[in-house]
Amino acid sequence: MERMSMVKQPLRKLVLMPDEHIPLTRLALLFTVAFLCGVSMRLSIPFLAFSSREEFQTSMLIVSLLTVGFFSLRAVMSMIAGYLAEQKGMLVVLVVPATILNAVALALYIPLHSPALFIALRAIQGALSGLTWPLVQLVVACLVPSYLRGRTLSLYFAMGSLGLYLGDFLYYLVHDMGFEVGLALSSLIYLASVPLMYWGMRGGLPYAQEKSEDSVDEENVVDHDLKIVHCVAILGLVNNMIIGICTGSVIYVFMREALGIGRGDVALVLALAQLLALIMSYITAWIADLFTEKMVFIVLAIIGMNIPILLSAGEVTLVLLALAAASLVQKSLIPLTRRAATTYTRRRAMAVAEVNAAMNIGVCAGQLLFATLYxxxxxxxxxxxxxxxxxxxxxxxxxxLPYAITLVALLRAMRKSITQ
Known part of the structure; x- marks a missing residue:
C-alpha cells in the first residue's frame, strides 16, 4: 500500500519504506542517554528533599516546590522546544548545550546550599529538560516506522526506568557519604551522557513524515487530530495529578514520616517499586499485543484510580504496590501518549510538546495539592x-471521575478517526 504524504514541515526528510534501514546505533545511544540521565536525576532528588526537610526544617509545601519548579518550567520550555523543532529544525543546537548546562546545575547545588537556591536550580533544570527530552522523544519516534513507535518508545522509557531504579539504589548505597559526594556523582553521570547525546541526535529523521495506515485521511486530519491530541493531553494531566504524588520530592519525605523508616530504606523501597513496575510492564505489553492499545488505556486507568487507596493504607507492602502501580502507569502511559501524538497528527513536534506540557502541569498540580493538604x-x-x-x-x-470521563472521550475520538 502506498503511504500518504504529510503536509510539508521544516523537519521534512525522505520518506523511507518500513523494510529500509533503521539507525540502530543512534537508537542505542539515545537509550543509553535516557538510562544515564535517569540515574543522575533520581540520585539527586532524595539528597535535595531530605536536606530541605530535615536540615532546614522546611514545610512540605517548600519540599514540593523542588518538583513543581522543575516540572512547571519544563512544561513551558517543552512547548517552546516543540515550536523551534517544528519551525526551525533546531535539534542538536538545543539539546546538547542544555544537557551540558543540566550537568553544571547539578554541581552548583553543592556551593549554593539553601532551600531557596535549591528551588531556583531545580527550576533551571526543568527549563533545560524541557528543551531536551521532548526533542529526544521526537527523534526516537521518527527513527522508526509508525508501527514500531509504540515498542520503540516503550523500550526507551524502560531504559529510563532502569536508570531511576539504579539511581534510588545508588542513593541507598552512598547516602551516608554526604550531600556533596552525592551531588558531585550525579553531575558526573549526567555529564557522561553529553557525547552520546550529540551523536544520537545528529543526522536525519527517516520516518518523520510517515503516516500510519490507520490514521485519518488528509482532508479530515485537522479536526480529529486536534481532538485526539487534546484528549491525550487532558488524560495525561489528570493521570499525573494522581500518580504525581508517588513521584518527585514529596514522596521521599512522606514515606519517611508516614512509615517511620530511614532515608536509605525509603530509596530502597522506591528502587524495588521501579523494578517491580518494570516487570509488571510486560503484562501491559502482552495486553497491547493480544488486544489493542485502547485496552491498555483502560487497564492503566483502572490501576491508576486505585493508587490513592493503596498509598493511604500507610503500610510498607501496600505503599510499595502503590508506588509500583504508579510507576507502571507512568512508564506505560507515556509511550502510548507519545505514539498517539506522533501518529494521529501532522504537527508532531507541537503535539508531543503539548502532551508533555500537560503531563508536567499535572505533576505540579498534584504535588502542590498533596503538600498543602499534608x-x-x-x-x-x-x-x-x-x-x-x-x-x-x-x-x-x-x-x-474526570479521569474516566476523559478516557471515554479519547477512546471515542480514536475510534472515529480510524473509521473516517
Missing amino acids: DYVGLATVSLTNAKLLLVPLSFELLS
Missing part, C-alpha cells in the same frame, strides 16, 4: 470498613 492535615486518618486510611492520599481518589 501541611494542614498531616498524617490524619479516616476509618473505612474497620481500616484506617491516611486522609491526604485518599482524597486524590476524587480525581477518578
